[in-house]
Structures are given as structure tokens and as C-alpha cells.
Amino acid sequence: MSEELRGPDDEALGRRLAAELPRYTAPARLRVSLVEATDRPRRPAWLVPLITAAGTALALGLFMLPYLPRIEPTDPMQQVVRAVVNEHSRVLMWDARQPKIIPGDLPWLSQETGIDLRRAFVGDDRLTFVSAEPVYLTRQRGLAVHYRDVDGHLVSYIMLPAERSFAMSERDRVAIDGRWRPMLKRDAGFVTWVWKQGDVACFLVSDMVSRDDLEKFKDYFVRVRVATEPTIAY
Amino acid sequence: MAADADFHRQALQHLDALYNFAVYLTRNPPEADDLVQETYLRAFRFSHRFQPGTHLRAWLFQILRNTFLTFYRLRERETAIAEDGVPDWDLPMFHDTSTDEGGALEAHTDLERAMRRLPEEFRTVLLLAEVEGLPLEEVARVMACPVGTVKSRIFRAKERLRALLKDYDKK
Secondary structure, eight states: OOGOOHHHHHHHHHHHHHHHOOOOOOOHHHHHHHHHHSSOOOTTTTTTHHHHHHHHHEEEEEEHHHGGOOOOSSHHHHHHHHHHHHHHHHHHHOOSSSOOOTTHHHHHHHHHHEEEEEOOBOOOOOOOEEEEEEEETTTEEEEEEEETTTOOEEEEEEEEEEEEEOOOOOGBBBBBBTOOOOEEEEEEEEEEEEEEEEEEEEHHHHHSSSHHHHHHHHHHHHHHHHEEEEEEEE | HHHHHHHHHHHHHTHHHHHHHHHHHSSOHHHHHHHHHHHHHEOOOOOEESOTTTTTTHHHHHHHHHIIIIIHHHHHHHHHHHHHOOOOOTTTTOOOOOOTTTOOOOSHHHHHHHHHHSSHHHHHIIIIIIISSOOOOHHHHHHHHHHHHHHHHHHHHHHHHHHHHHHHHHH
């Protein structure tokens, strides 16, 4: 469009618009509110990049979490207790992989695990035998025998060859019936009696962590301990 | 922070011009208030995008008009849907505004009344080019169209305005 469109009438109308069209002035309160808004302290410029970077780092951390090295207990005893508890948890959820019965399958179990049971606790009025199976924990073969008590608690009795590093600390020992002094270890919501019988490290695991349950668990330890005699088979 | 304060001070110098433009766009002073506030809010937030040396007033007019088109037209459309129950998607872009003032700002002169009846595109070019005296290049930038289109709109807007004024004279 060219300038020839702007005739004298157009220019006059333009001048009339500029001169006669009422102009509206901004109300004072609008001016005040805008000035106040500009005086308000603003968010620091570094805040948004910082929050973004922190969010990205958090997301990356969560993404990489499965690949990060796990913090393992440095105490050898704690490591083996954790392995025993993990095995107990597995059985609690999915049952035994190769359930065998004792004493019928003891020869096979002894051959597979390297642990012989000269005497074995096969259950009584409080504890019912569930199954026995070979296990492989902390790079050792072992034997696990599972019981269930009258309240439904699973109790796992796990036997492994005692390594040289297997040391019973005096601090965790608990006297039972004035005759035995096993260690009581707690891990991941489970309690474990730990003791050594000859060259065999023995573990009795359950989720009986409350004070009342712990008293019952002491009784189970006694029942199992007196009726079972594990030895290294070969 | 000093640069920000300087920018705020310069921007606020154009408050009256922006408010006047907003009143003619919305035809409603409270809405004009909101529109101007929103315009300044955006201008301050995106002040880093303003290129020093260019026309600050034109930049502010551009933000105001874009905000108006984004929010106020959308709201007008939503109102139309709510009242009629039928969406009026086929509204022409250059439709004349209603003669019913609907309790909004009262027009004092025939010229003002005629201006309000112009479509937004015609009103905007006349306000920016003739009333505010912006160069055509700046008007084109505000309206995001070529300078030729601006000239054409001014011509047609004045034609329409003259016709409306003639009608008022007859009455």
C-alpha cells in the first residue's frame, strides 16, 4: 500500500484522532502497585539454576542407585548373619527350593552340604518341622532346617562350617538357663542366635523380636540346641 | 540489579500510554488495569529479551497487545460459549464490535464511540500510528505484520471510521 492512500481527508482524520480522542490516564493506585511490585526483592538469579542442578543430580542419583556399590558390613560376623537372615527371608517368602525331610534324607543332605547331623531335632509340641535343604551362603555350603512354631513364626536353623574368622564377641552373648551363652544378633527386623558347636557355626533365625517373643525364642534355642548335634562330615 | 531498576524506571514512564491503549482495547477500566499489570509483569520477567537501543514503548505495546489477544479474546470466546451454549468458532477476525456498551466505559464523543466500534486490528493501528505517533515500522512490529499491511489497515480503518462518523452526523 502506498502513500497516495493518505489523502488530505486521511491526514485530517489522523490529526483529529490525535487531538480529540480522549486519553485515559493510569489511576494512581495502578502506578503505586506497579512501583511496589518492582521494589519487591526478586528471587536471586542463582536460585533457579541451583534448584535445577540439584533436581538433576537427585534424578541421576536415583537412576544410578542400583548400580552404586552397596555398603556391606565390615564385621565378618555381621556379614554372615546378614546372609543367614537373607536366606531366612527368602524361605519366608518363597519356601524351600529343595525341601527334604529328616532323618530320611540326612545321607543325601550330608553329602550335599558337608555337614552331618548325628542327632537332629525333628519337632515337638511347639515347633513343627517344615523342611531341610542345602544352602550356599558366604561362599560356603551349609544346611538349613526350617520349623514353624504354633503361632506361625518360621524358625530357620542354619549350619555352616565355622571359619577361622568366626569369633564370638562377649558383648553380644546372652546367658540362657545358666548353661548356654549364644550371641544375639539383630538385623533387618530379625533376631538370630549365633553359637559354635564343634567346627560348625550355628544360626537360629526368626522374626520374634518383641520382648515376649524373645523369651519364647530362647526356649526354641534350647529345644534345638539340646536335640541337634551337627559335625563337619568330611 | 541496578540495570533492572533502570529498566523498571524507563518502562514505567510509558504507563499512561499503555493504560490508554488498554482502555481502548478492553473498553473496561478494571480490565485495563489487569491488562497493564500483566503487561508489566511480563515485561519485567522477560526484560533480558529486550534489546537495548530498540523502541521500548513499541516493545511494551507489543506485549500488551499479545497479552490482550491471548487472554481477553479467549475469555470472550469462553463467555460466548457459556451464554449461548454453542461455540462460536466462526467469528470473523475483522468483526465489528457490539453497539451495546454493556455497562462498560461510556463514550464521550462520536469519535470515541466510532473508534470503539472498529475491529481490534483497525483500532490498534489507528491508536498506535495516529494517537501514539509510532513509526509504521514499529506498528508493524507490534502487530507482527508487514508495513504494507499496516498502511492498508490504516486506510481501511479511516474509511470505516469516516462512515461511522457520517452515520452519527445524520442522526
